[in-house]
Amino acid sequence: MIRRAKVMLSSLSGKVAIVTASTDGIGLAAAQALGQRGAHVVVSSRRQSNVDKAVALLQSEKIQVTGTTCNVGKSEDRERLVNMTVEHCGGIDILVSNAAVNPFFGNIMDSTEAVWDKILDVNVKAAFLMTQLVVPHMEKRGGGSVVFVSSVAGYQPMQALGPYSVSKTALLGLTRALAPELAQSHIRVNCVAPGVIKTRFSQALWQDEDIVDEFKKQLSIKRVGEPEEIGGVIAFLCSKDASYITGETITVTGGMSCRL
């Protein structure tokens, strides 16, 4: 008799996951993917109404979820998010640092100090400072997983998005800088670099057919990506299936040739 092997998805049951900027787009898709694998997800963003909507959606999908507001650019918000998670969920195993802003389009030489401060504060510094806050809690659990959301623009700066692109390159470096230090605590640090994904953030890129046609020339898979296609990769990186992967960035771009 042929015994059929049981196919089992790597489970995240019992794990607690903080996903920042998770009431829409890629963050929400990451929360769904982690939740579908059994994790208790903590969703947050700046607006309470968005948090309420995301919590209701995830609950309707039978995902264990807690929601709160958090602007990752504010230290008091970051601390409140972490403290609330520990009090409410008993610990932290996973951090997906997904928040980013882009307040500037144009020639990089026209960007101001205020633009750089905002972009670096939210996109880079907050990613590190969130990591610094969660690591002691992961250590108490015997390990954990951190995933940063960078961008293909981190490898190849996009036209008119100079400062944003530079902030995304910094996350590739942050991944590499943290991975060896945190491996001692059994914490893996990885990164995803999405291409053009259909979300509100990237509306300007995918709503204009001429721009989409131009992008498609660079793609092997001739379409814009969906948030779920990033969420699944993030959940994989947080799972046991990725237990020997750290310090790595996975590009999810439909085959854009941004790196070897």
Ligand SMILES: NC(=O)c1ccc[n+]([C@@H]2O[C@H](COP(=O)([O-])OP(=O)(O)OC[C@H]3O[C@@H](n4cnc5c(N)ncnc54)[C@H](OP(=O)(O)O)[C@@H]3O)[C@@H](O)[C@H]2O)c1
């Ligand atoms: N879409 C793409 O093509 C693409 C490509 C490469 C990389 N990415 C990266 O993917 C990440 C997510 O982008 P997305 O496209 O999914 O965006 P999105 O669909 O527009 O969602 C943005 C989310 O971030 C929240 N948010 C914005 N500023 C925040 C802040 N300061 N603190 C906390 N939450 C904040 C928003 O909610 P509130 O308004 O309630 O705060 C919302 O939930 C970003 O890091 C972006 O750089 C996106």
